[in-house]
Amino acid sequence: MQPLLRIVGLHKSFGGLRAVEAMAASVRQGDVLGLVGPNGSGKTTVLDLITGALKPDQGMILFGDRRLDRLPPHAITRLGIARTFQLVRIMPSLTIAENVAIGAMFGADPCSPAEALARALPLLSRVGLAGRADHPAARLTYIDQKRVELARALAARPRLLLLDEWLAGLNPSELVQGIALVRALAEDGITIVMVEHVMDAIRALCTRVLVMNAGRAVAEGTPEQALSDPAVIAAYLGEDGDA
Amino acid sequence: MRRRDPAVPIAVLVAALALAPLPLLLGPFWQSLLVNVLMYAALATAWALFSGPTRYVSLATAAFFGIGAYTTAFLGEALPLPLVYPAAALAGAVVAAVVGLSTLRLSGVYFVIFTFGLAELIRQLVTYAEARLGGTVGRFVFVDVTPRGIYWLLLAVCVLVFLVGWWIGRSRLGWALRAIGDDEIAARHCGVDTTRTKVAVFAISATLISLVGAIMAPRWTYIDPAIAFNPILSFQVLIMALLGGAGRLFGPLLGVVPLAVLFELLQANFPNAFSVLLGLVFLGVVYLLPRGVVGLIEQGRGALRLARRTHPRPAA
Numbered sequence: 001m002q003p004l005l006r007i008v009g010l011h012k013s014f015g016g017l018r019a020v021e022a023m024a025a026s027v028r029q030g031d032v033l034g035l036v037g038p039n040g041s042g043k044t045t046v047l048d049l050i051t052g053a054l055k056p057d058q059g060m061i062l063f064g065d066r067r068l069d070r071l072p073p074h075a076i077t078r079l080g081i082a083r084t085f086q087l088v089r090i091m092p093s094l095t096i097a098e099n100v101a102i103g104a105m106f107g108a109d110p111c112s113p114a115e116a117l118a119r120a121l122p123l124l125s126r127v128g129l130a131g132r133a134d135h136p137a138a139r140l141t142y143i144d145q146k147r148v149e150l151a152r153a154l155a156a157r158p159r160l161l162l163l164d165e166w167l168a169g170l171n172p173s174e175l176v177q178g179i180a181l182v183r184a185l186a187e188d189g190i191t192i193v194m195v196e197h198v199m200d201a202i203r204a205l206c207t208r209v210l211v212m213n214a215g216r217a218v219a220e221g222t223p224e225q226a227l228s229d230p231a232v233i234a235a236y237l238g239e240d241g242d243a
Numbered sequence: 244m245r246r247r248d249p250a251v252p253i254a255v256l257v258a259a260l261a262l263a264p265l266p267l268l269l270g271p272f273w274q275s276l277l278v279n280v281l282m283y284a285a286l287a288t289a290w291a292l293f294s295g296p297t298r299y300v301s302l303a304t305a306a307f308f309g310i311g312a313y314t315t316a317f318l319g320e321a322l323p324l325p326l327v328y329p330a331a332a333l334a335g336a337v338v339a340a341v342v343g344l345s346t347l348r349l350s351g352v353y354f355v356i357f358t359f360g361l362a363e364l365i366r367q368l369v370t371y372a373e374a375r376l377g378g379t380v381g382r383f384v385f386v387d388v389t390p391r392g393i394y395w396l397l398l399a400v401c402v403l404v405f406l407v408g409w410w411i412g413r414s415r416l417g418w419a420l421r422a423i424g425d426d427e428i429a430a431r432h433c434g435v436d437t438t439r440t441k442v443a444v445f446a447i448s449a450t451l452i453s454l455v456g457a458i459m460a461p462r463w464t465y466i467d468p469a470i471a472f473n474p475i476l477s478f479q480v481l482i483m484a485l486l487g488g489a490g491r492l493f494g495p496l497l498g499v500v501p502l503a504v505l506f507e508l509l510q511a512n513f514p515n516a517f518s519v520l521l522g523l524v525f526l527g528v529v530y531l532l533p534r535g536v537v538g539l540i541e542q543g544r545g546a547l548r549l550a551r552r553t554h555p556r557p558a559a
Binding site: 051053072073074075077078082083085089090091092093094098101102103105106107108110112113116152156 | 413414415418419421422424425426428429430431432433434435436437490
């Protein structure tokens with residue numbers, strides 16, 4: 001079967017820094033792909049390249065048979081790819097429901113403002129914000145803002161959802177809920193790529209893991225395989241004689 | 244409440260009907276003051292259609308106003324009046340679309356400076372073209388409109404501006420604008436075509452501003468680029484919108500009424516110090532009322548609600 005997302009020979013440099021180098025990956029329909037690696041290894045850059053926030057220097061990104069790497073972010077969202085941000089980006093002057101409605105109004109299945117506000121409500125209860133639709137989004141805690149962001153991404157009705165450390169910073173009971181929520185999304189048929197440092201979450205959720213180090217993919221496989229790969233241990237802990 | 248209210252068009256039409264007979268009742272001084280108030284009301288509200296939600300501060304008001312005024316001066320004799328105004332609106336829209344496509348990628352202070360530079364550039368171009376091609380700078384405006392006619396036309400444009408603003412606020416376009424003003428990157432990743440949205444609303448705003456310029460031109464009977472493209476106008480409109488509050492459709496109006504009167508008084512009594520006084524007013528507004536009168540009202544309402552919540556009235 002043709003993969004849902006295919007990345008071929010992807011390069012991206014910032015000045016002299018090679019953030020992503022010769023990256024190749026494919027994501028199948030139904031995958032929950034964990035993108036792991038030390039800080040600065042290029043994970044967020046890969047998400048930015050997929051969503052059009054950055055343009056690659058070289059390489060190709062295919063979503064089904066559509067090339068993404070020349071499209072602007074809004075066109076990519078409309079094709080069915082939604083994301084959350086590592087540093088939360090909500091719209092502070094809008095209410096919670098209005099934030100989510102923006103996703104519905106302009107996403108992969110666009111609709112009128114009235115319908116978008118109606119679509120927002122069930123999503124709010126799904127992420128645990130039921131009954132707070134009319135609260136100003138700016139006054140929420142950081143964790144609740146993350147929930148708004150996820151609901152907004154879901155409102156865009158994505159086939160592929162990109163989560164950038166969405167589970168980071170949750171307390172243990174929130175983490176249990178968060179993992180259950182992501183699993184439920186996967187069971188709904190949304191393919192997920194998640195950048196994550198919480199290893200428990202990766203083991204619990206991911207069907208496959210891709211490990212990055214210094215802009216390159218260094219290992220791939222099931223969570224057990226990938227995380228026990230010697231190259232991965234070296235990436236996280238440093239090689240012998242490195243220090 | 245602020246964007247779903249169907250009472251807005253009714254209120255606008257009722258207000259317009261109430262204001263329509265005034266020129267028949269008032270003397271020339273009041274009539275001229277009212278023309279100024281209507282002109283600034285249309286300009287400041289049209290300015291805020293774009294700059295309010297997006298927070299892109301445009302200083303190109305004078306450019307579009309001047310384009311409208313010059314269109315009337317050029318075509319006033321050649322075309323019947325009902326065709327002059329659409330031509331002026333079209334000229335403003337075309338220039339705004341071209342300018343928008345090339346500059347709305349700029350953000351923050353770069354956009355402000357560019358729009359200011361644009362107004363100056365167009366003024367210089369018109370001066371050059373007039374001197375080069377016509378041999379004189381400036382021209383008479385031969386259009387057959389009475390002062391009362393100007394008043395009624397401006398009133399009609401005010402109605403148009405408020406109805407367009409009301410419509411944008413409720414439409415997907417308005418939601419896209421608010422999303423852009425809050426977080427342009429997030430908006431883009433939600434599927435909002437930010438460039439198209441900004442260009443469309445910038446052009447709508449410019450079209451309305453050009454229309455006001457076209458209507459105002461006959462009032463001077465003689466215009467030159469220094470009058471039609473006067474950069475002070477851009478600042479006046481900006482201060483009015485800020486004083487009232489650019490984030491709400493009726494916000495700018497609250498700044499227009501006091502400031503139009505104040506500017507009139509200052510210009511009559513201290514013509515030489517006018518720019519200095521204008522600057523002081525500007526500073527005062529920005530320091531004392533950064534969110535405008537509307538912000539003050541909303542703050543007051545919020546405090547009242549809070550007070551009620553913390554000290555609930557005892558049950559009877």
